[in-house]
Amino acid sequence: MxxxxxxxxxxxxxxxxxxxxxxxxxxxxxxxxxxxxxxxxxxxxxxxxxxxxLPLAADQDARLGPPVAGVGKIICIGLNYTDHAAEVGLPLPVEPTIFMKGCHPTGANDPVTLPQGAEKGDWEVELGIVISQGGLYINEARALDHVAGFCLVNDLSERSYQMERGGQWTKGKSFPGFAPMGPWLVTPDDLPGYAEAPLWLEVNGHRYQHGNTRNLVFGVPAIVSYVSRFFRLEPGDLIATGTPAGVGLGQKPPVFLKPGDVVTLGLQGLGTQRQEIRAWPADRPT
Structure with missing residues (x-):
């Protein structure tokens, strides 16, 4: 569904x-x-x-908002693809690396505004997990019982905030609009191949990311179980599971987002996203 x-x-x-x-x-x-x-x-x-x-929606081309209203926590897993860890020069984690995004999800095709004075806007295509039943200490063998479905996520970043302002990942990940989600929420029975699904991302038609979820260091059940040791998971929480190689920071030389860029991304079975990148308006209050 x-x-x-x-x-x-x-x-x-x-x-x-x-x-x-x-x-x-x-x-x-x-x-x-x-x-x-x-x-x-x-x-x-x-x-x-x-x-x-069910009646057909009157506007088949209507804007697609986040597929779940009132998403709670956005919990992210870092360095969770072998090739991405290698491209940024960091060792594979022995346990999942967890950080948070302090923004709210936006629609899959909503424009993305970069922060004021942005220097290093970056992209990350990811498989998202949406929690149905919450809890602590969820058994890995029963973890999928706690998953309502999957969705596509673009985990956008301002790398200068993340890496040059005290080394705080959340600081670089939380600007408004930095969590496009959707276009759909797909229940697990409708996405049996989630553990071996191609995912990709392009900027201005150039493909930078082309990976597969089979290369996750920690898979979906392990992630849900592990995160529940530290957070009480609640219905509507979103877990972004990490990104494959090809982020802007990993290019040689690095490539970062600029106003006017168009980012497109997709994951097999979860649809696609398209975001136009905009500058922070000079007349917007700070």
């Missing part, structure tokens, strides 16, 4: 993506796709619906 939220920011409506890729209106069954709707019983209720019985 693929769930989406369509419409203007703050006024999104719930939708289901049918097998033909058309948006179906879920408004008669749910008011929104919220963390509470991610409970297994609620998802089962939606899965039981016949897509053909």
């Amino acid at each position: 693929k769930l989406a939220r369509i419409g203007a920011p703050g006024r999104e409506r719930p939708a289901l993506v049918d097998p033909a890729g058309r948006l179906r209106d879920l408004g008669a069954h749910v008011s929104d796709i919220t963390p509470a709707l991610l409970a297994p019983a609620e998802l089962a209720r939606l899965k039981a619906l016949d897509p053909d019985s």
Whole structure:
């Protein structure tokens, strides 16, 4: 099952993506796709619906917002692809490297504004995990029971903040708009190949990232279980699982985002994203 939220920011409506890729209106069954709707019983209720019985959304080209409203924590796993760790010159972690993003998710195709005075804006295509049932000390063997679904995430960064302002990753990862999410939330039964899925990212049509989730150092069950040792996971939490090689920082010489760039990315089964990069407006209050 693929769930989406369509419409203007703050006024999104719930939708289901049918097998033909058309948006179906879920408004008669749910008011929104919220963390509470991610409970297994609620998802089962939606899965039981016949897509053909749902009306087609009036605007099939509507904006796609974040597929879950009210996402809680955004927890990220760093250096989780062997090739990415090598390109930035860091050893493979013996345990998952965890950091946070302090922003809210935006829509898959919403424009991205760089921070004031940005110097080193960067990109990272990632597989995202959305939590259904929370908890502490989740058993790895049962970890997928706590996963509502998967989504595509672009873990954007301002590397100068991350690496040159006290070495704090969260500082460089949290500017508003730095977490495009979606276009859909795909339940695990509809993405059986999540553990061996190609993912890619291009800037202005040039492919910089081309990887596969089979190269994750720590897989989805291990990540969910491990993170739950340190955080109480809650419904609607988003875990970004890391990125393959090809980030801007890893290019020789490095390549960073600038206003006017267009970033496109995708992951097999999870759709695609497209973001236009903009400058911080000179007249915007600081």
